Amino acid sequence: MAQTLRASVAYDPGSILDGNFDKKAISVPGAVLGDIVQASFSLDLVDLQLTASVVDADDVEAIISNSTNGTVDLGAGTLNVVVTSLAGLKIG
Numbered sequence: 001m002a003q004t005l006r007a008s009v010a011y012d013p014g015s016i017l018d019g020n021f022d023k024k025a026i027s028v029p030g031a032v033l034g035d036i037v038q039a040s041f042s043l044d045l046v047d048l049q050l051t052a053s054v055v056d057a058d059d060v061e062a063i064i065s066n067s068t069n070g071t072v073d074l075g076a077g078t079l080n081v082v083v084t085s086l087a088g089l090k091i092g
Contacts, residue, residue: 005083007081009026010078013064015071016071017071020066027058028054028083031085032054035054036086037052037054037060039080039081041080042078060083
């Protein structure tokens with residue numbers, strides 16, 4: 001059975017210029033490379049893209065990217081991640 005891990009952190013990405021991004025590291029004990037990561041932000045992303053992945057054992061990195069043709073300044077909010085750990089799960 002897959003294990004679900006969760007973490008939340010306060011995050012203020014500030015102004016993100018068109019073509020740029022901001023990233024935030026989040027500690028998620030038990031997360032390993034290859035796990036599935038879902039992320040959400042507590043405020044409207046205003047057409048920005050939010051992605052997240054496990055980058056090292058116990059570490060998730062979330063990235064907010066801007067391709068809107070303008071600068072977007074998000075306020076401070078909460079970044080939430082859910083990691084589905086596939087360790088020990090037999091697939092196929």
